[in-house]
Amino acid sequence: MSIFEKARELAVIQSSAAVIGWDQETYLPPDAVEHRAAQLAWLSSHAHELATSEAWKHELEAAQAANPGDDPKLTANLRELRREFDRATKLPVELVARESTACSLAKHAWAAARIRSDFAAFAPHLETLLGIAREKADLWGYSGEPYDALLEGYERGTSTAAVAELLDTLRPALRETAARAVEKSASRAPSLPPGPYPIAAQQRLNAEIAESIGFDFRAGRIDTTTHPFCTTLGPRDIRMTTRYDESDFTSSLFGVLHEAGHGMYEQGVPGEDFGLPSGTTVSLGIHESQSRLWENHVGRSRALWNRWYPKAREYFPQLAEFPLEKFLAFLWRAEFSPIRVEADEATYDLHIILRFSLERRLLNGSLAVADVPAAWNESFRELFGFTPANDRVGCLQDIHWSMGGLGYFSTYTLGNINAAQLFAAARRDPAIAAAIDAADYAPLLAWLRKSVHAHGATLDPADLLQQATGSRPSTADYLAHLRSRYL
């Protein structure tokens, strides 16, 4: 079996685990959890075995040696397979197993600690996971600082310093925009008319809008979970989920628009290359750019609601007395919340700036785990002007650290930056801009397919951005977008 056949086999195994994982989140009966864990463990151990095997290495090296170098896709595929193989094999099996156990324990400890707002109960677990993250960083290697090695796994080809520079540029501008947006919103943002907004009607509206922006339901579906997500079960099998609030239909809808953005990216990478880098999405920062583009630039636009608000009023008669202008003001409301996942566009990245700085200091040793709550609260007050009421809504709010996900948060803001830059670039084509303004998104999607999706993971994210938009990641378009929407 060639390395490409092996890579496809690996994708078959991993996508089988994805089916089983999806079912676990959507339809699993309560008592089935234990056996489900055994099924997932079996598949992931087989996937890991295959991807780190001597046979894999042998075939990969044979293909590298035989590569004439005149086919950029082939060269990129071999280069990326090599990068993944090296990252996977640099970690000893013992470390991977130790991390998995530590994460299981940490997740339980975090959930309990959060309920009781008891950071001290979580601190030893964070200490352990931080130690493991540093070990991994050392094994993977880095030129600047440990955060670099972790970031590389989520956003290859970038550096902590580059991310820090972007966030440093954003910080003062964001603080100003956010403060003014929140002030304006406090005096003007209306409440949505009272529910119920029946779930069946929400589901119809969500599906119609998702289909109209280009999500292909022949190759995907929407189900219900507590936390919305999107997962890929095969090249033509993209499942997203959302949750329903009968008092606010926009909650499920914006969940769907966000996940549909992820889903359309997955549906847009070359399906015939499924399992190869050229048939895979490239990074979290690019993935998040697709979800945020459709959620915020399209989903919260006046153009979309010019077209869809009449339909929403058909499904939800209580909107009859709620003018479109008020609805838009509702969508564009801004407020300072202690909770990241509830944050609006105007304030979201302040949460990320805080986390990025803390993680970086934790990893380079300039912040001790015991000092996290104080550092969090101090930083929060600086950015938001108040202190969270307790650690539950402060430094214990996110699940990421308990899953070993250090180095991850910054990709959310990279996604926001990339989304704005891609959207602005697409709009420079007058035909695309005119279509967007008429709520016809086929030309925009075609542009994204060609400029982003078609490349799979053959280009580094920053090179992809450069090629698609003419410049490296930059905050200009994003700040312009926020100012135009909120000020």
Next chain:
Amino acid sequence: MSIFEKARELAVIQSSAAVIGWDQETYLPPDAVEHRAAQLAWLSSHAHELATSEAWKHELEAAQAANPGDDPKLTANLRELRREFDRATKLPVELVARESTACSLAKHAWAAARIRSDFAAFAPHLETLLGIAREKADLWGYSGEPYDALLEGYERGTSTAAVAELLDTLRPALRETAARAVEKSASRAPSLPPGPYPIAAQQRLNAEIAESIGFDFRAGRIDTTTHPFCTTLGPRDIRMTTRYDESDFTSSLFGVLHEAGHGMYEQGVPGEDFGLPSGTTVSLGIHESQSRLWENHVGRSRALWNRWYPKAREYFPQLAEFPLEKFLAFLWRAEFSPIRVEADEATYDLHIILRFSLERRLLNGSLAVADVPAAWNESFRELFGFTPANDRVGCLQDIHWSMGGLGYFSTYTLGNINAAQLFAAARRDPAIAAAIDAADYAPLLAWLRKSVHAHGATLDPADLLQQATGSRPSTADYLAHLRSRYL
């Protein structure tokens, strides 16, 4: 790894394939079919490889050699693992692959031939599959006739001659009961009041009744498919499906009661032995006995509807003017249909008698494939008194042969016979009978758990029956049941 650890690993793989297969039937997006086939193929090839490996054989033989013989469960587990291993390894890989290809082709050909009622188009495929079935029978070996070797895979420890004897006993009695039931029904059976019977209300009623008879929804669920089925995704994860007809709520309900019978059996075998014979259901004839017991002996009983008809009337107000007696007459209606899957209790086994006889003759060479339509129609007229209008509703109606499922049909009637025998035996306990008559099924289920489910596959079906009811499979209780219900 011991043979028992290996057997559990095999069960993890096979149950993973079951998750993926269940999703394929319930929620798969249309374009995802191709990749799904690759996932299933990968898992089944790994399962097959493991279950036929030298390492498996070695561990099995080591365990057999080390067995002191003083633990009946251990001895039974080793014996049955050996039986399965021998059956699996007696077939060369080439034959298994050839059969798989032949079935794929035959299934497509059958579907097309059925639509056009064109037996000649299907005949060459049936010829091929019949040849393969004979090859398999020769490789497995048999003492009487080829049908024995196939039957052994579905109903171990029985023989074609024993089945033939049961069916020969049934045949005249069934013909008489069926004819009288149909005659009576023609003059008396009412129609259900017109729909719609809303699907949401059907779902609530079905779930309530299924739960009340003992299906455990912590370890299972109901979804929707065109053809109802029940599948096991883990020891505590039993999924059943049904289909909805808005003009007749009993269609989905009896689908659920039938599948719940299968499901309660799966929920009742010892979960801690999942993957071992002692934690597995034993045969199709015993499986079908559980589904038919709950569907027909319980589900179509006056006692159940004394309790549940008021609830059905709450959900479906149009039943207010439809007295319980009429509803029962509706449930007990009988008619001669050319189609097996539409047949009622009174006429069902006539369909099986016909198929059993034809299959047996096909396998022993006394019936040529080309003569199947004529033989079918002749036999059908003898049993039912009329000839099917065409082969579509005659010899082309069932999917089984196109899937290589020869030797399978007879287990449906074994199921009916076993169900009646078990139900009658349970009722000999006055406390159980009294509870059943009060629509309290906990004592009946407890008896089935103890008498049938708890044994897993450690006893041959006929021995299981003997132990549970005091006698070998016999038609007496079944005929008594049919006469009491229909005459």
